[in-house]
Amino acid sequence: MLGNLGVFFIAAFFEILGCFAFWSYFRLERSSLWLFLGVVSLIFFAYILTKIDVEHAGRVYAIYGGIYIISSLVWLVLVEKESFNKWDIIGSLIAVLGASIILFGNQK
Structure with a gap:
């Protein structure tokens, strides 16, 4: 499952x-x-x-949501040269927590 994280980030790059x-x-x-x-x-x-090596598309999309948020903020800093603020950090941590629960909670 951890090998999927790289694929999630590559997908996020192309979507963004x-x-x-x-x-x-x-x-x-x-x-x-x-x-x-x-x-x-x-x-x-x-x-x-x-x-992504996850059985159901909906679960992949749910996990991806957290990855997308983090990736978007990295894009914000690296490409758009804009700093993120405390609300960006708090929101992204909550999203990653939720995505991590879905990802690791569904491991067999």
Whole structure:
């Protein structure tokens, strides 16, 4: 199960990249090539998420939610050069706690 964590983070990267590409096109008025990047990234994200070794899709998505929140905050700092605040930290810790309960509580 711990090997899945790397796959979760790779999936999160592609989802965030894909969504940020659309954000860049629509909000930052970047070129239409950003739309292509967004579509390709989101396809990779969806495919990679199918490689998680968990039996039910809904459980994968629930666990992924916590990973996505942490990954989004890392993106915020590394790509957007914006610091996170105490509410970002508190909220992400709660989300990761919930995801961890689902992940480790369902191990056989």
